[in-house]
Amino acid sequence: MSCSTTHDFYLGRGPDAEWLGSVHLGSGASSGIEDITRARSAGGFAVLVDFFLHTAEVEQAGEVTHRGDEWPWPWPTSHGTDYVHAFDTGAVFTARRTERWSARAGEYFPPGPGDVPLVFPYRRATCGYTGLDAADTIFRRYGPLLGATHRHDVSQLGLRILTDLTAPAGPGTPGELDELRAQLPPHLRYAVTADDTAMELEFEVFGYRDGDPAAERTAQALSMLPALYGWTDPAGGPPRFTVRALIADGERHTTHPGLADPRTRAVLTAY
Template structure:
């Protein structure tokens, strides 16, 4: 059952020549129709189930629907940025999450193995709305699992979101990747993030360690994973969404940094 806001794309076939037949930004309602689509046993049945599902969602106002033949609905250029992609191919329905791999076949988990079908999608650059740094220049880009709705954020907004994710209780079940990251960060740590718009960089200063603390390097290493979680990576070397630089506050900064004079303050964002 779907219990949170998710995005879905639907295709006939897999690969660059697959036929896109619709998309939906599904609201927080529980909806079993997505699971029913996975039971299709022919391309025609799959297309009919998708069409019925999209029309029902549109009438019931439970999601933002885009039918085939209309412009690509997302700000990201391919289905690599969509939460769930469903495709009918070789007599069954396959599902990929955020373009990572085709891991589900008709509801059955398929473990990684040799000979997997590459996750390649038709390109939507001509109609996608994203206008950031070379954002749609490659179908090879991989989008981070925590990108989610932050694809609309500028660097300042993104810095605030990251600080909240690192320091505040989650309002609901947190994504596994965020839980894993927070497990690597001791709860007593405090942060200052400087958002450098001109260089697309978040400079993260960490308070809570003393000089020579062996745990500090592990924390710094964990925080360098933020661009891969909230942005994208490109094997062809195109610019990332943002970069990070992690600094560990020295003993003097612990005493004199005015932004964290109040011991109850866990995090501060500044911009330059």
């Protein structure tokens, strides 16, 4: 299933590359990217990028930012962007988020000692993610569902996740969210406690009989939430938030006041 993607465009690679614009494309709206990757000159690449961005804007295929506008992303460099396209040394190179430059004029080439490092110019002095400085974020891997929740505190994030897990899926639902929901039986109910101090969401899951082996699979699926709605740091830095998943035992099904009504799908408390 296709989902929305972010793209940045540059002339050149490295910290002195010239930014030409960016776009957050809607689900399935990727026509025109292949034409850009076949450019054979810097001028032709710039013209194709400009035409593509204007077309996407007119056709409302995505959120477009032109060269000269304010940097659109909360992350400070293109390390947080899904796809970066750059014309350099006579060809177009493309890098997926946090990966190497791997496509040259639409063709794969193997890694080698002459690889250009994945380094981008800083487009903003600080990171838009709450509580983090730019220097701490350029190597982080950002979750595909982070999106508009990047400024949420833990309580707001908990409400958003509960909505995503329990409300009917709408058009354009990201594929990653569909995959997560597919692992969670629809009869389940959730009590979530948000701890702003510990940056933790505790999920208590209702709907399983004691000892049900499927409960462990649900707890494992919920443990993936920080990677989907936050960031991970290979260097061992703190995540955006952590998750603790608990499976309610038989007694809790009758004593939890917020979930006494089986029509209640989810509740949130905070402290």
